[in-house]
Amino acid sequence: MNIHExxxxxxxxxxxxxxxxxxxxxxVQEAVDAFETLGxxxxxxxxxxxxxxxxxxxxxxxxxxxxEVKEAAEAxxxxxxxxxxxxxxxxxKGSDIxxxxxxxxxxxRSEKTISFIASAEGGMDIEEVADKTPEKILMFGSKDYSFPxxxxxxxxxxxxxxxxxxxxxxxxxxxxxxxxxxxxQMAEINPLVLTGSGDVIALDGKITIDDNAMMRQAxxxxxxxxxxxxxAELEAKEKGLAFIQLDGDIGCMVNGxxxxxxxxxxxxxxxxxxxxxxxxxxxxxxxxxxxAFRFILGGGNVKAVLINIFGGxxxxxxxxxxxxxxxxxxxxxxxxxxxxxxxxxxEGNELLKGSSLVPAETFAEAVQxxxxxxxxxxx
Amino acid sequence: xxxxxxxxxxxxxQGITGRDGSFHTGQxxxxxxxxxxxxTPGKGGQEAQGKPVFNSVQEAKDAVGMDATVIYVPAKFAxxxxxxxxxxxxxxxxxxxxxxxxxxxVGLYHQVxxxxxxxxxxxxxxxxxxxxxxxxxxxxxxxxxxKVGVISRSGTLTYEIVHALTTQGIGQSTCVGIGGDPIVGxxxxxxxxxxxxxxxxxxxxxxxxxxxxxxxKTAAYIKENIKxxxxxxxxxxxxxEGRTMGHAGAIVSGNVGTAATKQKAFxxxxxxxxxxxxxxxxxVAEKFSKA
Numbered sequence: 001m002n003i004h005e006x007x008x009x010x011x012x013x014x015x016x017x018x019x020x021x022x023x024x025x026x027x028v029q030e031a032v033d034a035f036e037t038l039g040x041x042x043x044x045x046x047x048x049x050x051x052x053x054x055x056x057x058x059x060x061x062x063x064x065x066x067x068e069v070k071e072a073a074e075a076x077x078x079x080x081x082x083x084x085x086x087x088x089x090x091x092x093k094g095s096d097i098x099x100x101x102x103x104x105x106x107x108x109r110s111e112k113t114i115s116f117i118a119s120a121e122g123g124m125d126i127e128e129v130a131d132k133t134p135e136k137i138l139m140f141g142s143k144d145y146s147f148p149x150x151x152x153x154x155x156x157x158x159x160x161x162x163x164x165x166x167x168x169x170x171x172x173x174x175x176x177x178x179x180x181x182x183x184x185q186m187a188e189i190n191p192l193v194l195t196g197s198g199d200v201i202a203l204d205g206k207i208t209i210d211d212n213a214m215m216r217q218a219x220x221x222x223x224x225x226x227x228x229x230x231x232a233e234l235e236a237k238e239k240g241l242a243f244i245q246l247d248g249d250i251g252c253m254v255n256g257x258x259x260x261x262x263x264x265x266x267x268x269x270x271x272x273x274x275x276x277x278x279x280x281x282x283x284x285x286x287x288x289x290x291x292a293f294r295f296i297l298g299g300g301n302v303k304a305v306l307i308n309i310f311g312g313x314x315x316x317x318x319x320x321x322x323x324x325x326x327x328x329x330x331x332x333x334x335x336x337x338x339x340x341x342x343x344x345x346x347e348g349n350e351l352l353k354g355s356s357l358v359p360a361e362t363f364a365e366a367v368q369x370x371x372x373x374x375x376x377x378x379x
Numbered sequence: 380x381x382x383x384x385x386x387x388x389x390x391x392x393q394g395i396t397g398r399d400g401s402f403h404t405g406q407x408x409x410x411x412x413x414x415x416x417x418x419t420p421g422k423g424g425q426e427a428q429g430k431p432v433f434n435s436v437q438e439a440k441d442a443v444g445m446d447a448t449v450i451y452v453p454a455k456f457a458x459x460x461x462x463x464x465x466x467x468x469x470x471x472x473x474x475x476x477x478x479x480x481x482x483x484x485v486g487l488y489h490q491v492x493x494x495x496x497x498x499x500x501x502x503x504x505x506x507x508x509x510x511x512x513x514x515x516x517x518x519x520x521x522x523x524x525x526k527v528g529v530i531s532r533s534g535t536l537t538y539e540i541v542h543a544l545t546t547q548g549i550g551q552s553t554c555v556g557i558g559g560d561p562i563v564g565x566x567x568x569x570x571x572x573x574x575x576x577x578x579x580x581x582x583x584x585x586x587x588x589x590x591x592x593x594x595x596k597t598a599a600y601i602k603e604n605i606k607x608x609x610x611x612x613x614x615x616x617x618x619x620e621g622r623t624m625g626h627a628g629a630i631v632s633g634n635v636g637t638a639a640t641k642q643k644a645f646x647x648x649x650x651x652x653x654x655x656x657x658x659x660x661x662x663v664a665e666k667f668s669k670a
Contacts, residue, residue, distance in 0.1 A: 107481055109561050109591045110626075112488045143489040145482075148548040183480050193503070212463050213480035215455055255560060257625025258533020258588060261614040262656065267639075268617045269654065277618075279625040310535045310542070312518040342516055343539060345448060363539070364657060 001209045002222045004048040006090040008205030015178040018201040022092030031073035034091035042094035045072040049084040050228045057081045100191035101159040103178040113141030118155040122191035145207030160194045167200030239291045249274025251296035251305040263308050272371035289322030293323050304374035307335045316340040316348030335373035339366035380579030381508030381553045392417040393450040393460045395427045400451035404428045410511045410519040415443040438469040441464045447471035451513045455476035461487050476501035484562040498564025504534035504556035521531040525550015528574040531586035543660035556595040559626025576598045578607040582608045589615030590636040598644035612653045613638045
């Protein structure tokens with residue numbers, strides 16, 4: 001789960017990491033009020049969206065008066081940044097920047113460590129730095145949740161030289177503790193700033209929380225911004241389905257994440273365009289199949305649906321019952337192709353006989369039939 | 380032959396009295412797996428599926444001994460369950476549980492390595508040596524004994540390829556589902572090394588996914604170290620960037636972890652890459668018809 005910059009800074013502040021003072025604003029008036037309350041000669045008006053590249057898109061503006069704040073807020077609120085509409089602004093006191101650096105803690109999949117990435121090259125896209133000047137990036141990790149003291153000391157020196165080393169090390173220590181305590185997968189400060197007065201502060205903040213850990217981080221659930229997520233995808237998750245809306249017209253319902261991905265690939269391979277990813281999971285609960293249909297057809301653009309099931313522990317006859325129940329309780333007016341294989345496939349296909357469902361023997365045949373029917377051709 | 384498990388492997392089940400643990404224990408016993416007991420804290424002294432239940436892994440080890448443990452406990456107890464197995468030094472730990480917080484796995488992973496144990500999963504279907512033993516949730520009915528090793532991140536895709544092979548009369552030595560999480564106990568290289576040591580495994584099919592760089596590393600490793608012929612198939616070419624495709628580990632970040640880079644890595648290492656599962660089964664069939 002991703003959270004906004006201002007929420008990340010809230011977590012930073014609570015963990016003792018210095019951040020500039022700021023206020024949240026949902027309207028232009030609130031933005032102007034925030035400026036008055038902060039009482040700073042200069043503020044940054046920052047779009048709060050779950051996507052990078054806000055600055056380049058015009059989503060961050062400096063303002064020196066109430067009028068300038070009003071103008072900036074009017075321009076940014078409602079702005080579209082890479083498909084994300086801006087609903088929230090963070091109004092923040094301007095900082096006196098002397099030097100910028102980069103700092104993050106991430107899960108390093110390759111070495112299986114919780115790792116720091118640090119670079120004296122701040123404020124830039126770190127992937128770009130890694131590409132062009134990999135020697136400017138320091139990376140070191142922990143295998144046992146202990147803070148990598150020695151390497152962190154060296155890195156802190158590198159970031160700002162002697163003057164900011166102590167402040168940087170303290171932030172590294174706190175960021176690492178926050179990462180472990182809150183079950184994060186990524187905590188990034190870009191830029192980490194050395195101010196004119198020698199303080200080290202987090203000027204930006206980006207945090208991703210491990211979805212699997214939400215069961216023990218319930219209070220972090222309140223940070224979820226529903227406007228940043230697809231409501232159907234969230235609801236599907238609550239029903240135990242992994243659903244992702246795509247922009248094609250071939251709907252699909254599959255058991256297992258791997259087979260669901262393979263199904264999308266096959267649809268593309270045969271010249272079709274998938275409308276969604278949907279893993280119905282291991283359960284053959286008929287209710288789940290009904291919900292799955294609702295999400296698949298909810299996009300409105302679906303011309304045909306492919307149901308691709310390989311029964312392992314899941315029994316194909318149970319799936320077939322779920323499909324029939326869905327047809328009983330819903331108006332499904334697009335062609336539906338069903339391929340059942342594995343445990344009790346024969347019994348499942350027997351149950352579907354006489355229905356309007358189009359049977360298919362193999363995976364490839366099912367994909368081809370669905371695409372043909374979606375184009376209005378005969379299967 | 381087979382790798383990791385056979386008919387002699389003594390297995391305990393952690394979470395044996397739970398809904399999934401109990402059901403799959405029955406399935407494993409029916410398949411012929413040598414289940415010697417189970418563990419559920421607080422239920423020691425009871426019986427489940429006709430096997431003795433113990434309060435802890437250590438207690439089970441002292442009483443009946445075991446070569447492997449399989450874990451079916453809910454995600455929030457998985458860390459504790461794996462830790463118990465590590466502390467009791469069980470040589471092979473298989474964690475079926477889905478949804479384990481990834482930071483939990485960081486510490487467990489390195490402990491397993493330091494102690495010289497082996498771990499499969501989490502978020503995996505387990506493994507099966509057809510005709511001998513199965514540990515986990517794979518359906519035994521689709522497998523036949525033979526000479527092809529199978530490694531996959533995904534359960535249902537393992538079933539698909541096994542079904543396709545079996546349909547062509549090609550049997551399997553062992554099928555291993557390594558799991559779909561960002562950190563799993565054994566990677567493709569670990570399992571390939573086991574297959575390479577097994578005289579009876581004559582070919583290996585490998586099913587990879589988008590996300591991370593394990594497939595790229597595996598390709599380089601095969602070129603240097605593995606003599607057994609390997610066939611690869613990668614899913615997720617059509618996944619949008621930045622989205623988690625069902626498996627927590629299946630995510631393309633920027634230009635890292637795409638299907639294209641993984642396919643390219645295998646091709647460059649001389650590993651044939653199939654575009655579909657059927658194509659992969661046909662490749663294997665062709666190899667055996669020539670032999």
